[in-house]
């Protein structure tokens with residue numbers, strides 16, 4: 030039964046992107062376990078109330094139906110104090126119980142964990158920026174986290190209100206300009222988790238996705254160590270030149286947060302599983318198509334297209350971008366949630 034309901038809930042998200050399995054009743058973090066436990070309680074009461082209401086209705090319809098031989102109206106009944114007190118008191122009791130359980134869960138999931146890994150998340154129309162202040166590390170659109178380690182996200186927005194939601198890991202939290210909100214959770218299972226913006230934020234709101242790549246702790250530590258010592262490789266000198274001339278004003282490739290953020294950091298482009306804020310797989314064809322005309326992927330996108338680049342320049346540029354990577358990591362093979 031749990032699975033059946035989980036499947037129903039997951040259906041909308043499954044339609045949004047086939048291949049990712051997220052289910053409210055198939056939780057893979059303590060946060061989601063807390064929420065799914067609450068959901069079970071709400072369902073229990075909902076089914077109970079439905080049973081009582083639908084059952085009484087069926088009983089009354091059958092018991093008091095016209096039998097065919099009565100003339101005129103049957104005897105009329107006006108009010109029943111005892112019944113009315115009962116049907117007022119019971120719902121109040123149910124609401125109080127649900128309120129208590131919810132309050133307990135709210136306290137539970139919002140508790141700060143000392144020593145949590147801190148990540149600053151900034152929302153932009155229509156992409157996500159991630160900065161790890163304690164690690165001097167910066168990524169965009171793909172949040173890399175260690176499994177089994179508590180995380181504290183500090184969320185804000187550079188423009189309008191967005192909302193961070195990775196259904197397989199944690200509930201939604203708004204990103205509000207000029208304000209910082211916190212979100213605590215602990216990812217448990219390594220995987221490639223699907224994320225979305227859950228607050229209407231402009232023409233490409235529905236295409237403002239992201240990924241959370243949860244790695245085994247040792248792999249994450251290796252990723253951080255190598256990212257900190259990162260010297261962006263130059264796989265193609267001509268490509269690097271094209272990049273400097275056309276792209277470097279908006280995109281940083283160092284893996285550190287630049288003083289001014291305009292576009293996503295592209296430091297680990299060759300390791301990326303997705304492109305365009307999580308909307309398509311990171312392949313050579315998609316990357317070329319994106320650079321030529323990002324607006325065909327995302328209406329209202331804040332990146333100009335580069336249809337004027339020669340095929341040769343574009344090939345060189347893409348070779349350069351795909352060479353921007355840390356070797357020995359295969360994020361594409363992570364299980365999808």
Ligand code: HEC
Pocket residue numbers: 154155156169170272275276277278279280291292293294295303304305306307319320327330331332333335346
């Ligand atoms: C005016 C600033 C600007 C310039 C110039 C620019 N970009 Fe972008 N770029 C952006 C913004 C903003 C985004 C985020 C778009 C979105 O997803 O909504 C982006 C996204 C991207 C992405 C997808 C990144 C991801 O995390 O999924 C790639 C790849 C990219 N740009 C490559 C390039 C290349 C290559 C050039 C040069 C030919 C270039 N950009 C020039 C602003 C710029």
Ligand SMILES: [Cu+2]
Pocket residue numbers: 152153155190191192226227228229230234237
């Ligand atoms: Cu948004």
